[in-house]
Amino acid sequence: MKATTLITVLLGTGSLLGLAGCADPVPEEPVPAPIPSVTPAPMPPKTPLQASHALFDETNLRTSNTVPTGGAAFLAGLEAAGFAADTLETTTDLTSVGLKAPSIQFAALVDSTCLIGQYGPGDTGYRSVIVAPLVTGGCLVGESHR
Template sequence: MRAPARPAAAFLAGAAVAAALLLSACTGAHPSASTDPAPHTTASDSATPTPTASAAPVLVPGGTAAANQPYFDKVNQATIAAKPGAKGRDFIDGLVAAGFTKADMQLTPDTTTIGLTAPSIQFSVKFGDSCVIGQYGPDSGGYTSLTSPALATGGCLIGQTRPIDW
């Protein structure tokens, strides 16, 4: 007949108690140690909070085109979701309503030089010496955007643009 496993269980329990006592002795205050615990710092204690990936994009006034591209995209994608056949004015109105400055924008025509619907339109917002440029054509790849340095002319788009005077 086999001996009960009690001695092994008792040994393990005793070893666990001894380990706990040993560890608690390591954390006890030394008579010469201060009674105030040392401050604990982590990366999250820094003065500048870091944005989280789940934070909704927002307009960054005075920021660069790259800093504002996520919000630019969010606004334009909302315009497309509300009106899949959106035209230039729809994008400009959406961007203005979202806080972008109309005076910093450029827009290409909605029609070609022979009066046909343009396969895509481009629209931009200038931020200092950089631009965020959007392009939309429901039949030519959908929506895309990029950032680019401003042109030497002071604008963002090459070619014919139309006045934004509404």
Template sequence: MRGVGRSVLAVAVLGFGVALAGCTAAGNDVATPTQSAWTVQPTAGATTGSPDSFVAKGTAAQNQAAFDATIQGVLAKNAKATGQAVTAALESAGLAKSSLQFSASRTSAKLVPGSILVSAQFGSECVIGQWGNAVGGYHSAIAPALGAGGCLVGGGGTGSTPSSGGGSLGD
């Protein structure tokens, strides 16, 4: 009997300790991560381009304003524009099809994704635009091109347009 009493006491102490630890953890002010808008730092010495036109053979920094203005113009007319519609507008504005990629406008379950990405490659850099409910509107950033080429992972190869609605608009 004496062993049973010690076991019950040990379980009671252990239970009290767990309960106390739970109360202590709940009282801590733990910062929860939040999503913030992309910030763009201009490249040193870069010339900021005009929102009216793309700079032929220009850098990502030189073409970001025109990229943003083109996409924002499409989104002003249709906030739920697809990646295909936006890349068509970018092509009409003067960018080469082979430099453009976009993410799927529908998930594999045929749902609308939280955001859509469109990119344009300028040499070794990319301007990447993103919009949708999950990101609170439109944002863009400049990032290095991928080692294998292109700007977006999983967008398909050049000339590929997967049935999910994403890919590049090359040849």
């Protein structure tokens, strides 16, 4: 019985060794593939309106971080940034019953197009749009100040 057990153990061990020889070799450290050089596509140049809109937003975001942030502050910031004073307008800072307006709007007429910004403290923050002027030639509806 001992001889049978010994033969079984030897045969089993030999089978394992035989299978171990069939296994794939341990892979070497992977060599990273070379990174192809990619030339980014050139950005199309900004149109004058796109450049004006970017300046409009940048100026108004900076102004929104100042105190007070009323319409006069936004117009002063835009004028200092180079927007012509006679193209600027803003809504009033107060409602018709004398309360502080929850948000104000301000605009600049640039190349027959209106850049309109709106600022409301808190969650509303700053937003802007580009729209066509009104038939009156202005940008804001209702009472506005230049």
